[in-house]
Amino acid sequence: xxxxxxxxxxxxxxxxxxxxxxxxxxxxxxxxxxxxxxxxxxxxxxxxxxxxxxxxxxxxxxxxxxxxxxxxxxxxxxxxxxxxxxxxxxxxxxxxxxxxxxxxxxxxxxxxxxxxxxxxxxxxxxxxxxxxxxxxxxxxxxxxxxxxxxxxxxxxxxxxxxxxxxxxxxxxxxxxxxxxxxxxxxxxxxxxxx
Amino acid sequence: xxxxxxxxxxxxxxxxxxxxxxxxxxxxxxxxxxxxxxxxxxxxxxxxxxxxxxxxxxxxxxxxxxxxxxxxxxxxxxxxxxxxxxxxxxxxxxxxxxxxxxxxxxxxxxxxxxxxxxxxxxxxxxxxxxxxxxxxxxxxxxxxxxxxxxxxxxxxxxxxxxxxxxx
Numbered sequence: 001x002x003x004x005x006x007x008x009x010x011x012x013x014x015x016x017x018x019x020x021x022x023x024x025x026x027x028x029x030x031x032x033x034x035x036x037x038x039x040x041x042x043x044x045x046x047x048x049x050x051x052x053x054x055x056x057x058x059x060x061x062x063x064x065x066x067x068x069x070x071x072x073x074x075x076x077x078x079x080x081x082x083x084x085x086x087x088x089x090x091x092x093x094x095x096x097x098x099x100x101x102x103x104x105x106x107x108x109x110x111x112x113x114x115x116x117x118x119x120x121x122x123x124x125x126x127x128x129x130x131x132x133x134x135x136x137x138x139x140x141x142x143x144x145x146x147x148x149x150x151x152x153x154x155x156x157x158x159x160x161x162x163x164x165x166x167x168x169x170x171x172x173x174x175x176x177x178x179x180x181x182x183x184x185x186x187x188x189x190x191x192x193x194x
Numbered sequence: 195x196x197x198x199x200x201x202x203x204x205x206x207x208x209x210x211x212x213x214x215x216x217x218x219x220x221x222x223x224x225x226x227x228x229x230x231x232x233x234x235x236x237x238x239x240x241x242x243x244x245x246x247x248x249x250x251x252x253x254x255x256x257x258x259x260x261x262x263x264x265x266x267x268x269x270x271x272x273x274x275x276x277x278x279x280x281x282x283x284x285x286x287x288x289x290x291x292x293x294x295x296x297x298x299x300x301x302x303x304x305x306x307x308x309x310x311x312x313x314x315x316x317x318x319x320x321x322x323x324x325x326x327x328x329x330x331x332x333x334x335x336x337x338x339x340x341x342x343x344x345x346x347x348x349x350x351x352x353x354x355x356x357x358x359x360x361x
Contacts, residue, residue, distance in 0.1 A: 047242070047256065048201035057219035058330060060345060065290055134290035139345045141219020142328020145202055146289040149222050149242045149299050156203075156254070 004185070009042045011194045012185075015123060016040035016161035020176055022119035023112045024165050027174075030111055031091050033167055040163035050148055050158040054079070054177070057141025062102075064109025065147055067131035068117055072187050074180035075151050076113045076130070079140070080105060087172035102135055108174070109133045112165070116176070124191040147179055155182035200225070200240045203256030207237035207268045211336025218330050220285035222300035224258070224307050224323070225331035227282040228265055228316070230274035231338045237269040238333050243299065244306035258303060262310035281311050282340045282352055283321040284331040300324070320352040 004012075020037045028035040043053055051057050062080040067073070080088060082096075085105060089096040092104045114130040121128035136143055148158050161178040180188065197214045198206045202223065206215050215238035217225040224241040242256035255261045270276055286304035304323050311318060322329060322342045330343040343349045 047203050051202065051219070058345075063289075136289040136326070137345075138221075138289060139219035139328035139330070142221030142287065142289055142345070143219075144221075145219065145223050145242070146221035146287075146299070148202065 004044055004189075008189050008194050009044070011189065011192045012159070012161060013040050013042045015120065015188065015192070016042065016163050016178065018123060019116045019119045019178070020163040020165065023116040023176065026111050026115040027108065027165055027167075030108065031167060033091065033170065036166045036168060038164035038166065040161060043160040043162065044157055045160065046156060047148060047158050050160060051141050051144050053160070054144055054162070055140050057139060059140045060137070061140040061143055062105055062135065062137040063143035063147075064106055064113070064133050064135045066109060066113040066117065066133050068128050069131055070121070070128040071126040072124070072128060072180060072184045074178065074184050075147050076116055077144070077147050077177040077179065078109045078113060079143070079175045079177070084172050084174060087167070087170055088174065091167070091170065091172070102137070106133045106135045109135065112174070112176075116178075120178070124188055126187075126191065144177075147177075151179045151181055159185050200238045202240055202242050203254070205237065205239045205255050205261060205265050205268065207235070207265070207272050208335045209233070209235045209272045213335040215333040215335065216330065219328050220331065221287055221289045221328050222285070222303060224286050224303045225284040225329075226262065226265065226307055227284075227331065227333045227340050228269050228274070228279050229282070229333070229338055229340075230269065230278045231280065232278060233273055233275065234336045234338065235269050235272050235274035236333050236335045236338070237265045238331070239265045241303055241307060244302040258306040258310055262307060262314070266314055266316070277315075279314075279316045280319045281316050282331075282333075283307060283318055283323050284329050284342050284352070286323040287325050287327055287329070289326060289328065322352060
């Protein structure tokens with residue numbers, strides 16, 4: 001199992017922090033409300049433990065995933081609890097669970113995810129492009145496992161950079177995972193010089 | 195009675211009546227149950243990817259080509275008779291309708307597991323695979339019940355006791 005030093009994890013966390021800062025600005029502009037970010041977590045976990053660290057695998061969740069293509073392939077996954085999805089849709093004036101609700105969440109995912117990916121690319125000096133978003137409302141485990149299978153599949157560990165965007169005064173948040181392909185972590189660390 | 199969680203890339207077996215083997219929220223992954231129903235021996239593998247490409251370290255049970263033969267060996271070691279083994283498959287969905295590659299992973303997982311079972315001459319007696327829904331599989335050791343549950347749904351039997359419900 002690959003191990004990262006505390007310094008390396010701090011650097012990855014800082015990367016997530018700046019990325020989600022940019023993403024929160026994008027979300028704030030979209031919702032017309034102030035958006036805070038939580039202190040991000042960096043998890044490097046054996047794949048078996050990765051899903052459980054995020055939440056109850058059977059809980060309901062809506063996931064919006066964007067692929068990253070370019071020098072560092074990976075995925076960005078935004079996760080909404082049913083309550084968060086409802087509040088988020090409410091803020092955009094559409095009904096959660098409806099076709100409009102899903103496309104509103106995908107649009108949030110698109111704007112927030114793409115700004116995160118662009119910020120990340122600029123920080124590490126790589127050409128990164130987001131792919132169009134895809135959404136699913138289902139069991140949290142099924143959503144997260146499918147993204148991990150696609151990305152971290154070849155390795156034994158999953159790197160998850162997790163942060164929350166919290167909409168001020170609405171008690172509504174979206175959590176955010178960056179899942180790079182296996183070699184991507186080393187590439188990022190190399191660019192960061194740690 | 196003990197519920198054993200079989201997480202991504204893990205395997206579990208039991209011959210203790212009352213034990214339950216569970217994989218929660220399978221998406222593109224496959225939950226593969228093997229049973230010797232007469233003797234009440236069962237195993238469950240949580241397969242993540244179809245093939246190791248031949249160069250993964252030993253113990254990489256997330257790959258179908260490692261997990262399937264290993265699960266067969268383990269249930270046989272627990273007393274199951276190889277010719278009596280039967281399989282139940284759950285999962286292999288494509289969670290994200292637009293994402294072509296995740297669709298491929300689910301389908302390729304199922305195809306790989308089926309091919310490996312065919313090589314071992316093990317029949318698939320029930321399955322709930324494909325589509326775009328996540329699923330939980332539970333294997334009840336001893337009573338030989340295998341159930342599947344989708345998000346927001348109820349647990350429904352795929353095989354119940356000795357009688358085959360769906361194939």
